Amino acid sequence: MTSSQNIYTTGQMEADPSPQETKGVKKNAVLMECVVLNGPIIDSDSGEKFVEEVFRILMNEVVYKATDVNEKVCEWKDPEQLKKLLDVNIKDIGEPHQKLLQLCQNSIKYSVKTSHPRFFNQLYGGMDHYSLAARFITEALNPSVYTYEVSPVFTLTEEAVLLKMMELLDWKEGDGIFSPGGSVSNMYAVNLARYKYCPDIKEHGLSSVPRLVMFTSEECHYSMKKAAAFLGIGTHNVYFVKADDQGKMIPEDLKKQVQNAKEEGAVPFLVVATSGTTVLGAFDPLDDIADICEEHKLWFHVDASWGGSALISRKYKKLLHGISRADSVAWNPHKMLMAGLQCCALLVKDNMDLLKRCHSAEASYLFQQDKFYDVRYDTGDKSIQCSRRADAFKFWMMWKALGTLGLEERVNRALALSKYLAKEIKKRDGFELIWEPEYANICFWYIPPSLRKMENKGPEYWQRLNQVPLFAWDVSFGTSAAML
């Protein structure tokens, strides 16, 4: 990026006054350094009117129109064009009210409608109104969840949701925290595993520790490499275990790799299984992996960011059989469950304050121990963040609205849709299903007419087919309207 403009170039004052101008200063003004201290802080009337008007726009343009199958998913513009259309540059003088409303309109117009029934992408399954309403509440209240005293409601609703998620894991007890993404949840797990292996690393770092090695399948999410790099483990110390032709980790290969690492003089400390891989939607065999972890005393983390939602379905929870044996689990209700971005839980089976001991910095200005309530409700020392959003609240509200049975229906529906799509693909000419879906990822080829009649599927066939994208669709709840 190259910054070019100068600030404070004099701009012409517009006829329609911009919002920063204060008006109606009191007669008994208190002045300090030329600032009227008891003047109006902000033009609240205009501001409130603006919020009301924007709300109407977004109800029409996003809640109603952008979920309508007859509307466009996206009004595509390339970057240079869009910069002009948005009038993206910031000026010295504020823009007038009408222009600001236009900016909002345009921002919506040129955005991708992620709740549209024809938007097929990672993460998205449609719009949940209960979650959305809760998100408006948290935006308006603007809390930070680090101490109970500033976030009583958001502390307790987070706890309620975490407890309910633990129940679904068949854990009797545990701990947890909402984090800004599955990638960050996975980083927490790496740090917990490392701390459990050797608590001294927190203080002394890795420079005098033998080489630590973690294991995950070659089909894992790329955040495992990011975690290893960020936490100082190093990407080469992520040993990728082979997956079978369905994308599931092969336990025999895990065993072998653990053995090899030990023979190399490295220290295995963590195995990450994936429940719902990114591309194939595969579920690693958790029970077999848990056996190996127990044998070698390795931390067992399950990245169920995508697949965790199956736990809420009595029919599909078997996909994650063995998850009760995990030491930690990442699970993102912002995916199939539709809680909205971001909503990501890290769950930890330890109930002896490991999460806190591993991440605390004991900042005395924030986490005083002599408060007038039980300070165990202060979550800040469990977190790598300081201020933290109330991400659990929208999930709590949605769960209250739908009940566990309503969420189960949501998951069952998504998985029925995926079966339906697979069936349709098999029926149609020019499409080739790669295999029967186990979850909501449907991988298939579109075979162009020129290739359909080739009998010898040799190198030439594959070379030409590879120029066509392989489709991996996440079929979730909201997609049915598009398909039927």
Added chain:
Amino acid sequence: MTSSQNIYTTGQMEADPSPQETKGVKKNAVLMECVVLNGPIIDSDSGEKFVEEVFRILMNEVVYKATDVNEKVCEWKDPEQLKKLLDVNIKDIGEPHQKLLQLCQNSIKYSVKTSHPRFFNQLYGGMDHYSLAARFITEALNPSVYTYEVSPVFTLTEEAVLLKMMELLDWKEGDGIFSPGGSVSNMYAVNLARYKYCPDIKEHGLSSVPRLVMFTSEECHYSMKKAAAFLGIGTHNVYFVKADDQGKMIPEDLKKQVQNAKEEGAVPFLVVATSGTTVLGAFDPLDDIADICEEHKLWFHVDASWGGSALISRKYKKLLHGISRADSVAWNPHKMLMAGLQCCALLVKDNMDLLKRCHSAEASYLFQQDKFYDVRYDTGDKSIQCSRRADAFKFWMMWKALGTLGLEERVNRALALSKYLAKEIKKRDGFELIWEPEYANICFWYIPPSLRKMENKGPEYWQRLNQVPLFAWDVSFGTSAAML
């Protein structure tokens, strides 16, 4: 936490139907595994009505009432009491519409009103309506900013804001990303500094690298320790440089400590200066620190999470003189500028893709290189996250609304208010200002009547005074109504 309830206990169906019940199934129903695929996905009518009703509640209870000085900041309840009042437990069956509205009402009622003019706390300066409206838009659109194609508007508005921030740093070019908090921004800086020192660490980790040491003042934010622990550096390898009696880092001591670390055989790689310390609001002498960093070839990061906002004021930007020489800067517009949580920029002077090279995992399923637009707009590989919120958009909207001059007025007002408070404290009996504020943190003692007349301020005096909290108030924009 202890999880106790069982799920799927049969609940009595309530008279008022809960939202998960689908109704009005089409005659030509398509069934798959007992799921009606072309039935209504969700009861949109009830959901939309709910969003409308919640919006009215929050406008009344949060936007109007919770910013009214005559209302309470907080209706305090202790945790056990509040759990009951909120009916926090989640059930199998969803709650009826009216009950859900009551849950929203109660969630607001028992929350702390962080935009209230009498709420004095870290982070908060009042409510900005333009930012709030933008936050509603992003919640409704639910974007993830990792590729231009799914987030065109949010990619470009983030870029526009970052460029404008760089201008205020007097940088000619640079790079940057919005992160989930100043703590995480500081972690990015540690990782960048380490990568710059030795790019191999990304792949090979720290186990075979000499002990790395970073330097920051004893008044720094506690996230520096968290960052060192999380990134595998170790908290003991954060060397705390002495601060003077105003809380500013002493450059002479920094020099000495860098020298000592080298003599110990450790490798200094990073100095973190603080612009606006957490408790005292002190600004480290950036120019002197930059000289030392240049001499020793150390990465120079400035944690201006709190103090960065002064850059927007021509009057106060001198507090950060020398910041143009920083290699990276953390700056949170969610604090004094009132953009709302979370809104945190990490700015990096390097414009040769260091941010990307340091953090990329090159996930081929997401960041294909053969797209139909300039893939340099895809920000995902700069980030440690995968899905990422559009945090910059609200700041962009607010900045468009107020202009740079309007934001400058906001900062000048906050700092005028802090001077006013200091003046008032000095005038009043029983209050003792600790020193003249340089920024918006006012540190003072309340002296109880029993201590006011003690002439000998010996150990007994201080022991008794220490039982009274020392007040460190962040006086920001919204506080004037409370003070005047």
